[in-house]
Amino acid sequence: MTRDTLDRTLKILAVLTVFTLPLWVTNPSYLQILILLFWYAYLTTSWNLVGGWAGVLPLGHSAYIGIGAYTSTILAVNYGISPWFGMIAGGVIAAIVGVIIGVPTLKLRGAYFALSTMAFGEGLRVFVENTDRLGSCVLNGPRGICIPLSNSFWNFQFMDKAPYYYIILIMLAIALFITWHMSRIRIGYYLNAGGEEPEAAQALGVNVAKYKVIAMAISCFMTALAGTFYAQLALYFYPKAILGLDLSFEIAFIALIGGRGTLAGPVLGALILRPVSEFSRIYLSSVLPGLHLVIYGLILILVMIFQPRGIQEPLTRFYKWFLDKVTVSRG
Amino acid sequence: MDTILQGIVNGTLIGSIYGLAALGLTLIFGVIKVINFAHGSCLMVGMYAAYWAVKLLGIHPYLAMVIVVPALFFFGYLMQDIVIKPVLKAQSDVREPTEVIIVTTGVWYILDNVTLMIFGAEYRVIQTSISGKIFELGDLIISKPKFYGFIATIVVSLALVWFLKYTKMGKSIRAASLDREAASLMGINQYRVYNIAFGIGTAIMGVVGCALIPFYYVFPTVGVIFDVKCFIIVVLGGLGSIPGALIGGVIVGLIESMGAQFMTSTWTELIVYVVFLAVLFVKPAGLFGSKLDW
Numbered sequence: 160m161t162r163d164t165l166d167r168t169l170k171i172l173a174v175l176t177v178f179t180l181p182l183w184v185t186n187p188s189y190l191q192i193l194i195l196l197f198w199y200a201y202l203t204t205s206w207n208l209v210g211g212w213a214g215v216l217p218l219g220h221s222a223y224i225g226i227g228a229y230t231s232t233i234l235a236v237n238y239g240i241s242p243w244f245g246m247i248a249g250g251v252i253a254a255i256v257g258v259i260i261g262v263p264t265l266k267l268r269g270a271y272f273a274l275s276t277m278a279f280g281e282g283l284r285v286f287v288e289n290t291d292r293l294g295s296c297v298l299n300g301p302r303g304i305c306i307p308l309s310n311s312f313w314n315f316q317f318m319d320k321a322p323y324y325y326i327i328l329i330m331l332a333i334a335l336f337i338t339w340h341m342s343r344i345r346i347g348y349y350l351n352a353g354g355e356e357p358e359a360a361q362a363l364g365v366n367v368a369k370y371k372v373i374a375m376a377i378s379c380f381m382t383a384l385a386g387t388f389y390a391q392l393a394l395y396f397y398p399k400a401i402l403g404l405d406l407s408f409e410i411a412f413i414a415l416i417g418g419r420g421t422l423a424g425p426v427l428g429a430l431i432l433r434p435v436s437e438f439s440r441i442y443l444s445s446v447l448p449g450l451h452l453v454i455y456g457l458i459l460i461l462v463m464i465f466q467p468r469g470i471q472e473p474l475t476r477f478y479k480w481f482l483d484k485v486t487v488s489r490g
Numbered sequence: 491m492d493t494i495l496q497g498i499v500n501g502t503l504i505g506s507i508y509g510l511a512a513l514g515l516t517l518i519f520g521v522i523k524v525i526n527f528a529h530g531s532c533l534m535v536g537m538y539a540a541y542w543a544v545k546l547l548g549i550h551p552y553l554a555m556v557i558v559v560p561a562l563f564f565f566g567y568l569m570q571d572i573v574i575k576p577v578l579k580a581q582s583d584v585r586e587p588t589e590v591i592i593v594t595t596g597v598w599y600i601l602d603n604v605t606l607m608i609f610g611a612e613y614r615v616i617q618t619s620i621s622g623k624i625f626e627l628g629d630l631i632i633s634k635p636k637f638y639g640f641i642a643t644i645v646v647s648l649a650l651v652w653f654l655k656y657t658k659m660g661k662s663i664r665a666a667s668l669d670r671e672a673a674s675l676m677g678i679n680q681y682r683v684y685n686i687a688f689g690i691g692t693a694i695m696g697v698v699g700c701a702l703i704p705f706y707y708v709f710p711t712v713g714v715i716f717d718v719k720c721f722i723i724v725v726l727g728g729l730g731s732i733p734g735a736l737i738g739g740v741i742v743g744l745i746e747s748m749g750a751q752f753m754t755s756t757w758t759e760l761i762v763y764v765v766f767l768a769v770l771f772v773k774p775a776g777l778f779g780s781k782l783d784w
Contacts, residue, residue, distance in 0.1 A: 267775060271770075274525065275725065277721060278766050278767070282766075285756060285763065288756070289754075415592050447607055448606060449710075450603070456595075456596040456598070456603070459593070459596035460593050463577055463590075463593045464580075467577070467589045
C-alpha cells in the first residue's frame, strides 16, 4: 500500500465511522454527548472564519447563538413559522448585527474589536435577562423559553437523537467546506494577508476592513444557525445557557487550543477539550470545587507557551510520521 | 434637585474608584499592547490581601496599603516575568499578540479558582473603623470610604503622571510604549520595562482593593464584575489614555448612580452598554483615543 492510498483509506474510514456512529451508539445520553461535541466543533469552525482567518479575537459569539435561538423560537411559538425558516431568519439578523458591530471596530486595533464584541455579548445577555416581553413576544427573562412538543420534521423536532446527530454533522461538514473553499479563493488570501500584516496588505490595495466585515457576517450567520439547533435539541433554553461570557470564551479557547486559522484545529480542539472539561467537571468538582477550571487554565497557558499554533500542529506531524512509518516498513 | 445632586456626588465618587481600577489596565495596555484579562483577578487578590491584612493584623484598611501595594507590585512583576514573558518573546514580531490575551485569561481562571479552593465561595465583609461612616454637607450625604477612594484616585493618578513624565523608568516606559524596537535600540531593556509596568498596573489594584474593602464584599469572582467594567471604561476613554480611564470611570459611575434613581439597577447596567456602543459608533477610538489607533 502506498502512502497516498493509506492516507485516503484512513480518511474514508474516519468519515464512514462518523456517519455510522448512531447505528452502534444506541444509548441516547452518549449520542447527546456526541451531538454537543459536534455542536461545539461547528460553533468553533464558524468562529474561526473571523477569529482565525481575519486575525482578530471575537469574544462575544454567544450573542449570535442567542439571536438564532430566540429568533427561530419566537417565530415558531408566536407565528407558527417552521424553525427551518426561523433558522435562516435568525442567521440573517445575526449577520446584520455582526456587520453593525464590525464596521466601526474592525478598522481599529484588535483590542477594540475584542472588547466591543465582549461588551455587546454581555449587554445582550443583560437585556434578555431583564425582558419578560418584547411587544407581543414572550422572552420570559432569566427563566427562558420552553418549546411546545410536536414531533415532526416540519417543526424541527424528532423522537430520537439520531436525526439531530446527522443534522449537526451535515452542518459541520458544510461549515468545514465553506472554510476550505474560502481559504482557496481571493477573500481567504485577503483575510490572511490582512490578519498577518494589515499595513502591508492595505498598501497593496486590499480593503482589509471590508473583507473582515464580510467574514464577520458569514461567521455570525453560521453561529446563529447553531443557536436554533440547540433550541430544537434541548427544547428549553434560558439566557445563562446560551448567552454570556462563559460560552463565548469557551468557543474562542477551543479554537485557540486546536489551532486558529486552520481547518482541522477547531474540530480537534473540540474533540480534545470538550471531554477533558466535561469529565474533569463531573469528577473533580465534587472533590474540590474550582479544581477543574484551574486545570483548564493551566492547559490554556501551557498550550499557548509551548504550542502557540495549537495542538493541530503536533497531531498533524504525528499523523504524517505515522503514515511514513507504516508505509516504509511495509515497502 | 437634592436627589440629583446626591446622585452626581455618589456617581463621581464610585466612578473615580472604577477609573482607578481601569488606570492599571490602560497602563499595561499602553505599554505591552495586551489587554490583561487577569486584571479583575488581580483586584480580587488585592481585596483578599487587604481583607486578611485588616482581619489578622487588626490595622486600618488604608494602613494596609503599606503591605498590600508592594505585595501586589511583586505579584504583577512576577506574573509578567514568569508567565507572560515567554509568550511575549515567542510572539515578539506580532503587533498585538493574541496568545498573550489567552494566557492572561488562563491566569484569570487559575487565580479565581485557586482562591475558591482556599477560601471557599462565601461573601466576606469586614467591619472597619470607617465602614458606613458619612459626612453631612448640608443635605448631602457623602460616604467617607468612597470619598477617601476618590482622594486616593487623584493622588495615585498624579503620582503616576509624575512618575511617567519625570523619572528615568517612567521615560523608558513611555518610550517602549511608543516604539518597542526603537526603545530597545536606545538601550532600554524592554522586558524589564514590561515587568515594571505590569507591576505598577497590578500595584494600583492593591490601592483599589484597600479602598474598596470598607464597603464592598470580597468573594472569589468579584474580579469579573470589575473586569467587564474596566474593559468598557478603557474603550470608552480610549485604550492607553490615563485621563480617558478616569473620565470613562466617572461616566460609568454617573450612569449607574443616576440611573438607579429612575429604574432598577440591572437596567442601568444595560444603559452602560448602550452608551458604550453609542460612543463606539460616534468616536470608535474612544473619547481620548489616539489617532494612531485608526
